[in-house]
Amino acid sequence: MEESDSEKKMEKENLGPRMDPPIGEPEGSLGWVLPNTAMKKKVLLMGKSGSGKTSMRSIIFANYIARDTRRLGATIDVEHSHVRFLGNLVLNLWDCGGQDTFMENYFTSQRDNIFRNVEVLIYVFDVESRELEKDMHYYQSCLEAILQNSPDAKIFCLLHKMDLVQEDQRDLIFKEREEDLRRLSRPLECSCFRTSIWDETLYKAWSSIVYQLIPNVQQLEMNLRNFAEIIEADEVLLFERATFLVISHYQCKEQRDAHRFEKISNIIKQFKLSCSKLAASFQSMEVRNSNFAAFIDIFTSNTYVMVVMSDPSIRFSLEEEFKFLSQLLGVLLSQTAKMPPETLGKKRHSAAVDPWE
Amino acid sequence: MANMDSDSRHLLIPEGDHEVNPGPMNIQFDSSDIRSKRPFYIEPTNIVNVNDVIQRVSDHASAMNKRIHYYSRLTAPADRALIAPDHVVPAPEECYVYSPLGSAYKLQCYTEGYGKNTSLVTIFMIWNTMLGTSILSIPWGIKQAGFTTGMCVIMLMGLLTLYCCYRVVKSRSMISSVDTTTWEYPDVCRYYFGSFGQWSSLLFSLVSLIGAMIVYWVLMSNFLFNTGKFIFNFIHHINDTDTIPSTNDSDPVICPSARSSGHPDNSSMIFYASDSELQQFEKWWNKSKTVPFYLIGLLLPLLNFKSPSFFSKFNILGTVSVLYLIFLVTWKAIRLGFHLEFHWFTPTEFFVPEIRFQFPQLTGVLTLAFFIHNCIITLLKNNKNQENNVRDLSIAYMLVTLTYLYIGVLVFASFPSPPLSKDCIEQNFLDNFPSSDILSFIARIFLLFQMMTVYPLLGYLARVQLLGHVFGDVYPRYSGAACGLAFVFIYPSLIYIISLYQEERLTWPKLILHVFIIILGLANLIVQFFM
Numbered sequence: 001m002e003e004s005d006s007e008k009k010m011e012k013e014n015l016g017p018r019m020d021p022p023i024g025e026p027e028g029s030l031g032w033v034l035p036n037t038a039m040k041k042k043v044l045l046m047g048k049s050g051s052g053k054t055s056m057r058s059i060i061f062a063n064y065i066a067r068d069t070r071r072l073g074a075t076i077d078v079e080h081s082h083v084r085f086l087g088n089l090v091l092n093l094w095d096c097g098g099q100d101t102f103m104e105n106y107f108t109s110q111r112d113n114i115f116r117n118v119e120v121l122i123y124v125f126d127v128e129s130r131e132l133e134k135d136m137h138y139y140q141s142c143l144e145a146i147l148q149n150s151p152d153a154k155i156f157c158l159l160h161k162m163d164l165v166q167e168d169q170r171d172l173i174f175k176e177r178e179e180d181l182r183r184l185s186r187p188l189e190c191s192c193f194r195t196s197i198w199d200e201t202l203y204k205a206w207s208s209i210v211y212q213l214i215p216n217v218q219q220l221e222m223n224l225r226n227f228a229e230i231i232e233a234d235e236v237l238l239f240e241r242a243t244f245l246v247i248s249h250y251q252c253k254e255q256r257d258a259h260r261f262e263k264i265s266n267i268i269k270q271f272k273l274s275c276s277k278l279a280a281s282f283q284s285m286e287v288r289n290s291n292f293a294a295f296i297d298i299f300t301s302n303t304y305v306m307v308v309m310s311d312p313s314i315r316f317s318l319e320e321e322f323k324f325l326s327q328l329l330g331v332l333l334s335q336t337a338k339m340p341p342e343t344l345g346k347k348r349h350s351a352a353v354d355p356w357e
Numbered sequence: 358m359a360n361m362d363s364d365s366r367h368l369l370i371p372e373g374d375h376e377v378n379p380g381p382m383n384i385q386f387d388s389s390d391i392r393s394k395r396p397f398y399i400e401p402t403n404i405v406n407v408n409d410v411i412q413r414v415s416d417h418a419s420a421m422n423k424r425i426h427y428y429s430r431l432t433a434p435a436d437r438a439l440i441a442p443d444h445v446v447p448a449p450e451e452c453y454v455y456s457p458l459g460s461a462y463k464l465q466c467y468t469e470g471y472g473k474n475t476s477l478v479t480i481f482m483i484w485n486t487m488l489g490t491s492i493l494s495i496p497w498g499i500k501q502a503g504f505t506t507g508m509c510v511i512m513l514m515g516l517l518t519l520y521c522c523y524r525v526v527k528s529r530s531m532i533s534s535v536d537t538t539t540w541e542y543p544d545v546c547r548y549y550f551g552s553f554g555q556w557s558s559l560l561f562s563l564v565s566l567i568g569a570m571i572v573y574w575v576l577m578s579n580f581l582f583n584t585g586k587f588i589f590n591f592i593h594h595i596n597d598t599d600t601i602p603s604t605n606d607s608d609p610v611i612c613p614s615a616r617s618s619g620h621p622d623n624s625s626m627i628f629y630a631s632d633s634e635l636q637q638f639e640k641w642w643n644k645s646k647t648v649p650f651y652l653i654g655l656l657l658p659l660l661n662f663k664s665p666s667f668f669s670k671f672n673i674l675g676t677v678s679v680l681y682l683i684f685l686v687t688w689k690a691i692r693l694g695f696h697l698e699f700h701w702f703t704p705t706e707f708f709v710p711e712i713r714f715q716f717p718q719l720t721g722v723l724t725l726a727f728f729i730h731n732c733i734i735t736l737l738k739n740n741k742n743q744e745n746n747v748r749d750l751s752i753a754y755m756l757v758t759l760t761y762l763y764i765g766v767l768v769f770a771s772f773p774s775p776p777l778s779k780d781c782i783e784q785n786f787l788d789n790f791p792s793s794d795i796l797s798f799i800a801r802i803f804l805l806f807q808m809m810t811v812y813p814l815l816g817y818l819a820r821v822q823l824l825g826h827v828f829g830d831v832y833p834r835y836s837g838a839a840c841g842l843a844f845v846f847i848y849p850s851l852i853y854i855i856s857l858y859q860e861e862r863l864t865w866p867k868l869i870l871h872v873f874i875i876i877l878g879l880a881n882l883i884v885q886f887f888m
Contacts, residue, residue, distance in 0.1 A: 055439065058431050163445055197428070198445040200420060259420035266427035273430050 041117055043085055045093045046142060047124030048135060052160045052197070053093055056124065059197055060206055060243050061091070062269040085242055086213060087302045089119055111145050118150035120213065124158045127165055127173065127194075136184060143188060155190035156209050157181050163196040170194065203262040207245045214247055224250045231307070234292070237261070239304040244268050247303065264306070268296070421445070476749050479740045483729060483753035485672070486736065488679050488760060490572055490808075491726035493785045495761050496768035498723070500782045502716035503709060504697070504769060508762065510719050515758035517874070518727035522754070523747060524849035525730045526737060531856035541734050542848075549852050558848065565728070570812070577808050578649040579785065580801040583792045585642050590793060593635075608692045610773055611791050612781035656812055671810035678803040679760070685796050686764050690771035697770050707774040717884040724881060726761060727754070730845055846878025 047053050057063060085091055094114065123142065129135055139157075146153050159177055162170055178192040191212070193205035211217060220238070228236040228250045235251040244265035257263070272282045284297040292310055299305035425446075428439040474482070499507030528545045529537040535548070546554035641647055698708045729736070737746045768786050772779055783789050787804075790797035850871035857863040 059428065059439075062431070064431060064433075163442075197439075198421075198424070198441065257416040257420075259416050263420055263423045266423045270427045270430050 040088055040090050041119035043089050043091050043120045043122065044114070044118050045091060045122050045124065047158075047160075048126060048129065048138070051124045051126040051129070053124050055197060056158075056160070056195075056202065057091065057093060059202065060245070061085075062243075062273055064273075086210065086240060089213075112149055115142075115145040115149040118146060118153040120154050120156065120209065121146055122156045122158060122209065124160050125177070127159050127161050127177075136180070139181075140184060143185060147188065151188075154209075154212060155185060155188055156205075157185075157190050157192045158205055159192065159194045161196060162194045162201065163198045200259055200262050203245070203265065206243065207247075207261070210240055210243075210245045210247055217248060221248045221250065224248055228252060228307075231309070233307050233309050235306075235308040237264075237306040237308075238299065239265070239306065241298075241302045241304055244304070473741060474739045475741055476745055479737065479749050480753045480756070482736055483733070483750065484756050484760075485676055486732070487727065487729045487753070487757050488675070489569075489726070490576055490804075491722055492679065492682065492761065492764055493576075493787060494722045495726070495765035496772075496786045497782050497784045498719035499765045499769045500709060500779055501713065502719040503711045503713040504699070505711040506713065506716050507719055507769075508766065510716055511723060511762055511765065512758060514720055514723040515727060515754055515761075517877070518724070518730075518845055519751060519754040521845050521849040521874070522730055522733055522750060524853050525733055526746060526750065528849065528852050528856070529734070531853075531860070542731055545852065546848055549855055554848075565725075565731075568725075573808050573812055574649065574652065576785065577805060577812070578644065578652055579788070580805040580808075581652060581655075582642065582644040582648045583787075583801055584798065584805065585648070586792045587798050589638055589642070608689060609791050609794065610693070610777060610789050612777045613783065613788055614781065656809065659809060659812070671807070674803065674807040674810060678800070678807045681800055681803055683760070683764065685800050686767045688796065690767045693771040693773055695770045696772065696774040698774070707778045709779045717881065720881050721885045723761075724845060727757065728845060730849070846881070847875050850874045 045053050045057060092114070121142065123139055125135055125139075143155070146155070157178075159174055162174070165173055174192075174194040181190055181192055191208070193201070193208065195202040195205045214220065224236050224238065229252070234253065235249065235255065237249040238247045239245065240247055246261045246265075249261075268282070268285075271285075275282050284295070286296075287294045292308060294306065294308045296304055296306045425441050428441075432439050495511075499511075501507075502510055525542055525545075528542070529540055532545070532548060537544070540548075543554075543558040546558040548554075550557070698705070699711055700708055701711045704710050733750070737743075737750065740746055740749060769779070769782065772782055772789070781789065787797050787800060792798070854863065854868060854871050857867065
């Protein structure tokens with residue numbers, strides 16, 4: 001019996017994306033034995049098959065795209081999912097309204113499990129879709145499930161692939177759809193964004209989502225400002241660790257490049273991909289030239305901080321200089337029930353799994 | 358969060374030069390699989406020019422660049438999942454070589470239509486391309502037409518072909534509905550005449566090609582024969598001009614076609630019964646029977662070169678040959694002096710009348726001599742100042758006419774008429790010099806090398822000598838007139854008439870004039886076969 005258990009375990013380790021029952025079910029219908037993961041909250045990324053969810057996930061979380069076009073449903077093995085988000089949030093990706101009847105049945109039968117403990121629902125609409133009615137129908141059924149199982153969840157709707165629409169029509173189409181979705185979503189509140197992977201809108205949308213998920217974010221910003229003023233930095237940014245989405249920032253003067261957040265995010269993620277090929281992991285970075293000095297370092301177990309200074313002669317180590325403020329920030333961040341207490345600095349080889357793997 | 362929607366859509370913002378050193382300019386790109394080379398795949402052209410003002414890449418563009426770089430790392434190289442689609446990548450004209458420091462350099466593209474050639478270079482290129490082997494036949498043509506008639510015909514033909522060439526150049530501008538920037542003349546013909554136009558213009562090009570190859574082969578055999586004979590005679594110290602009528606001074610001129618027997622014998626006249634070595638040589642080195650085949654052995658390795666563009670480096674030989682011919686002709690004229698007598702209608706023993714009815718043979722030669730209509734569009738495309746195209750074309754034609762006139766008149770006038778008749782002028786005027794003449798020997802060598810480098814570029818015909826026997830005297834009259842008919846006369850005029858008709862601007866004078874040109878072209882072709 002033990003042997004077969006360990007065999008099963010090995011199977012679980014080695015296989016790639018495959019089906020697994022969702023979190024919260026101690027013994028699923030397929031007979032697996034799972035540890036109790038009821039504490040973990042979920043981020044559901046849902047949408048029609050082919051609406052761009054896998055690409056989106058890959059881009060935001062810097063995962064290699066698995067070219068498995070015959071996805072049977074859950075492309076994330078939730079048990080072994082390495083995509084952690086803001087501490088304890090786990091990303092689940094589901095095709096909603098796929099043609100596969102088997103999956104439809106499974107989806108319907110597992111509905112309650114899928115929609116339990118949901119923190120965030122991100123629903124992706126393909127703007128080019130010809131079956132608007134059907135899309136809305138599936139969206140509504142998801143909302144019903146949310147209402148039943150996780151009524152406190154935040155709802156976000158992404159109108160994706162906007163680059164395929166002509167530029168002058170984009171605002172119009174987006175406004176129309178947004179109105180429809182708002183109307184349909186009542187009594188729940190939903191926020192809508194229009195996105196495309198080929199411009200900055202995707203990054204902005206996800207940054208807005210993350211921003212809304214951070215509690216006391218205004219306080220955080222105030223503290224960042226104080227901190228920046230004390231050390232006379234040009235700009236201080238706080239990034240979410242897995243995705244390098246900007247949680248908060250402070251700048252003391254106008255910066256020229258409005259796209260700099262996304263660029264930094266893309267550069268670091270690309271660097272992380274290279275590092276992972278060597279089985280190394282990214283810890284910190286220091287960039288300096290005659291005009292400026294920039295530092296990126298781990299701040300808390302779920303965030304990175306980036307400090308940009310005009311005075312290139314400054315050399316410091318983040319940890320020593322900012323102890324006081326770091327402590328304060330850490331306390332603030334952990335003041336919510338939804339996040340575990342932040343551990344500071346280098347102690348990142350703790351329970352949290354490295355999100356870059 | 359800053360509002361990023363309002364940023365500029367322009368790619369570049371000109372700025373002062375903050376960069377210190379632009380760095381190396383020599384960038385090579387290979388052309389396989391365009392889309393996988395994004396971001397900002399650059400067409401594989403040489404970097405010819407760098408703007409003085411170093412542009413700064415806009416934030417939007419550099420963000421896009423970074424995005425595409427990052428996405429390409431997320432998939433396997435063979436996977437096409439996140440390749441940037443066409444509508445998000447800037448158009449080729451907006452592509453720049455982007456330095457991570459933020460500056461960018463624009464590449465100059467040849468195909469844009471705005472080349473880098475100054476007017477002088479363009480004129481020279483047209484002149485160089487037009488001057489070909491026809492130059493050797495001009496004196497003969499003048500002889501056939503008569504001196505005065507010859508000169509008039511040369512100038513008139515020059516004007517006529519220039520006008521038709523102008524029509525070819527302007528033909529694209531009459532088409533407003535389609536983008537014609539990459540079109541050559543056969544494309545214009547296809548637009549007006551459908552596929553018939555395309556195929557017929559292709560056919561005519563082929564005819565001129567085959568004709569040119571025949572001519573080249575004949576000339577090369579000729580030159581090779583004479584060169585071999587010169588070397589043999591030089592080694593064995595033989596002087597063999599005795600039985601051929603020639604002048605008796607230090608610059609001999611011979612009259613190879615003045616023989617009692619009908620068909621000109623293309624080998625040396627010397628017959629020494631006792632000299633078997635010479636006999637052997639003549640047996641193995643015969644102008645029409647053996648040398649053309651030796652030419653195969655000489656040319657075959659050249660034709661096996663992988664890239665014929667290697668030979669285009671020898672283009673300069675063509676110019677050198679022409680200049681040398683001009684020098685040669687001038688020198689001979691100085692040495693021989695002028696021998697001109699004007700008899701208007703009656704031939705004399707030594708002179709030809711000024712007006713002869715064989716002048717169409719001259720027009721036949723000139724049609725090919727002034728032929729550049731199939732590539733004039735491409736040549737003028739690289740002109741820096743496009744508005745000067747017509748002016749440059751006219752100047753080039755004028756220079757070509759002058760060159761032909763110069764050589765033709767000088768050879769004709771200096772041909773030593775008292776001992777020899779003007780009728781002796783050969784279709785290839787170098788044949789009028791004995792193979793022992795050093796200057797013409799050098800000319801033959803030059804032309805031989807030049808033609809050997811051009812031949813592989815033309816492609817080749819295997820059994821051209823057979824066709825030479827079929828055609829007899831295969832000089833450029835036929836092929837020149839045939840393709841000249843289509844390209845030089847009929848198509849430009851017809852297309853002009855049609856386009857005017859479409860725009861309802863056709864007037865009677867224009868119609869009559871162009872129909873007249875077409876008739877001239879037809880007559881030119883038909884009359885060749887009667888001469």
